[in-house]
Amino acid sequence: EAGVTQFPSHSVIEKGQTVTLRCDPISGHDNLYWYRRVMGKEIKFLLHFVKESKQDESGMPNNRFLAERTGGTYSTLKVQPAELEDSGVYFCASSQDRSSQQFFGPGTRLTVL
Amino acid sequence: AQSVTQLDSQVPVFEEAPVELRCNYSSSVSVYLFWYVQYPNQGLQLLLKYLSGSTLVKGINGFEAEFNKSQTSFHLMKPSVHISDTAEYFCAVSRSGGYNKLIFGAGTRLAVHP
Numbered sequence: 001e002a003g004v005t006q007f008p009s010h011s012v013i014e015k016g017q018t019v020t021l022r023c024d025p026i027s028g029h030d031n032l033y034w035y036r037r038v039m040g041k042e043i044k045f046l047l048h049f050v051k052e053s054k055q056d057e058s059g060m061p062n063n064r065f066l067a068e069r070t071g072g073t074y075s076t077l078k079v080q081p082a083e084l085e086d087s088g089v090y091f092c093a094s095s096q097d098r099s100s101q102q103f104f105g106p107g108t109r110l111t112v113l
Numbered sequence: 114a115q116s117v118t119q120l121d122s123q124v125p126v127f128e129e130a131p132v133e134l135r136c137n138y139s140s141s142v143s144v145y146l147f148w149y150v151q152y153p154n155q156g157l158q159l160l161l162k163y164l165s166g167s168t169l170v171k172g173i174n175g176f177e178a179e180f181n182k183s184q185t186s187f188h189l190m191k192p193s194v195h196i197s198d199t200a201e202y203f204c205a206v207s208r209s210g211g212y213n214k215l216i217f218g219a220g221t222r223l224a225v226h227p
Binding site for chain 1: 117149154155156157158159162203205210213214215216217218219220
């Protein structure tokens with residue numbers, strides 16, 4: 001069984017550009033989470049989908065970030081326009097239900113110059 | 114709200130020595146506790162978790178952790194480390210019950226030297 005996959009693994013963009021990160025959860029996992037780790041600090045929760053619905057987006061830093069999960073399968077996280085402080089590693093995780101183990105992807109390292 | 118403090122940002126240790134990675138948490142509600150490990154260029158992998166029951170939890174790769182409710186701690190231990198244990202370790206909590214948004218500590222880099 002394939003694990004959680006994320007694309008791209010690395011992205012380097014200039015300030016003001018747009019970047020879209022993609023996450024493919026484990027097949028059958030209705031719950032999908034986005035997290036972010038900035039500058040070696042703690043990993044912080046961004047948002048949580050159940051199928052295609054946003055259950056909790058309390059961790060989204062501002063309206064430059066837009067997450068979608070069309071059809072309840074893969075998810076995208078768009079940053080537009082990117083700022084220097086958005087640099088970090090973006091992790092995606094999925095779980096079968098709300099109380100079961102989360103499985104993490106390898107992350108996308110975003111560098112904004 | 115919950116918070117997690119990992120008391121050591123880096124822990125150097127010699128191979129075959131014991132190690133303890135410290136984690137303290139704060140929460141006004143009951144929590145579940147987790148330790149995750151991240152090897153270079155890989156995603157986070159669950160080492161072990163405490164949901165309820167015995168306070169000594171055994172995980173993968175010979176790691177174990179002890180939940181201490183009175184001290185609000187969940188320290189990770191291994192009696193004899195290997196070079197391959199070199200990685201970053203994250204302590205995390207979530208509210209017990211249905212919803213499991215994870216709150217992480219800042220991580221501890223374990224460096225095992227020969």
